[in-house]
Amino acid sequence: MSQNSEILSVIKIVKEKYAPDGRVEIFDIVATQGKDTVILKGETTSKLAYEELILRAGSLYGHLEDSIRLLPDETLREEIWGVIYNSVGTIRAEPRYGAELVSQGLLGMPVKVLEKRGGWIRIQTPDKYIGWINGSVKIVTKPELQQYLQxxxxxxxxxxxxxxxxxxxxxxxxxxxxxxxxxxxxxxxxxxxxxxxxxxxxxxxxxxxxxxxxxWLKSIELTGESIVNTAYRLMGIPYLWGGTSPKGMDCSGFTKTVYFMHGIMLARDASQQVHSGNLIDDQGDFSEALPGDLLFFGSKGNGENPKERVIHVGIYIGNNRFIHASDYIHISSLDPADPLYDEFNANRYLRTKRIIGEVGFSGIETIFENEFYKQ
CATH class of the missing domain: 2.30.30.40 (SH3 Domains)
Structure with a gap:
């Protein structure tokens, strides 16, 4: 029983070290006790996590059975890359049409292929997000992808x-x-x-x-004014959970799309985007905020729930106003005297982060510096 507790602790430690965010790194491992051995089952996308787990577990048990599947699945052989060929590819949490829509891939986007299950393909997008897609992907080898990208x-x-x-x-x-x-x-x-x-x-x-x-790359002006102007052009597009394209967007899909059209790759979700950029404010003081900054909303940690939850994001446009995807893309205000005052979001404001001027730092990269695009 003591040893079983130890292996569970090792699995937890390794997961927290290499795969703390299951949206971008898979580490689903369980341990079962056999008569004279411990069996490790599951799957992971992290070779480093796999190697450390095997090493640690081996030091605990004389007999260890390794039934862990390392992704991409070996049955794929060399065909572990793909390119989206539909205007928008729908990515779901599970390999079924009724599963949650978690993200979208755009035509021409390179993706990593992790496994196949029936007509479904598990892929990872350039922002590292992982999900399932049916159709929409032309599967290729790495040399074929390199040739395509050039x-x-x-x-x-x-x-x-x-x-x-x-x-x-x-x-x-x-x-x-x-x-x-x-x-x-x-x-x-x-x-x-x-x-x-x-x-x-x-x-x-x-x-x-x-x-x-x-x-296009030569023409990009990464300024607050250009970011806001692009955001304005998306006004009125309906909110779509998991959407990252002009066919429908969620809050972080909106901010991601606006910055993508300026050559910048942002993380997929608001709770991931909040870790990028330079902190401008976390007290509700917008005197230093500039157009193009990202505003984050959610719930701060407290005694009952010590962990902060970031669940919404918008783009600051100046004068205490921001544009965001909520029902549809529209402008709201954090000023109680403004007719566009958004009391709900004002009460859950967390912080302001700056992306402009931070490219190359704090998790912000240009599209073609992304490892998927520069094979």
Whole structure:
């Protein structure tokens, strides 16, 4: 019994060290006692966690049976990468259609493939988020992904548009497209780019709806004004739990999308985004806040629940106002005298963090510095 308690303690210690956030690192391990041995079962994405657990457990028990599955699953062989080929790929918490929508992947996004189960694929997105998707992913080897990433591309800058089968405005669509989608550019015909999808489809995209990525990167102005202007363009889009695209967004999906369209990769959830950036305020004093800063909301720790809970985020726009996704994307105020006063969020304000000027520090990276994009 004492030994059993020890192995459970070891599992907990290793999990807290290597995989404290199950959204971005899997470590689901259990120990069962056999007659003369201890059996470790489960799965993990962390090779370091696996190796340390085996080492520690081996020092506790003379007989150890290792039934841990290291992800990506070995049955995948070399095909442990993929590229999203639909405008938006739906990512769920479990491999079933009725499961919670946890995130979305955008067309052209590289993903890591962890395992397959029936028609479902467990993937990890560039922000490290893990979930299940059915369809939408072209599976490739690492050399194939590297070859794909090196090809010239365009990024869709219009928040909602479509590609066409011919370089004509009245041509039937090949698919819908949303801001942030990336397609290989094959050529140019008049007012259209000729593009290729990750799954091989070819189409045409209006040049007014897209930019070549090299030109797009040069044109980005990462300023508070530009962040707020992009946020304004998303006004009125309905709230969608798990949404990270102009088809529907949750609060952190909104902030993530706005910064993505400025070349910045933010973490997926508000409770993860709060760990990035420079702290500006945590007392409700907005005198130092600037447009583009992120405001976080939730509940502070207390005697009964000592752990802080960050559950909402918005973008500061100045004058004690912020824009956020709640029911739909709209502007609210933290000033009681303002007709847009949001008493509910004012009462659960936690802190203000600055992203602009912090790229390269405190967990903030540009899209193409992300390890998934620079294979």
């Amino acid at each position: 090809k010239p591309k365009v990024i869709i800058t219009a928040f909602s548009t479509h590609s066409a089968g011919k370089p004509k405005n009245d041509s039937f669509p090949v698919s819908d497209l949303v801001a942030g989608n990336m397609l290989v550019v094959k050529g140019s015909k008049g007012k259209f780019y000729q593009v290729v999808y990750p799954d091989g489809r070819e189409a045409y995209v209006r040049k007014s709806d897209a930019k070549e990525i090299t030109d």
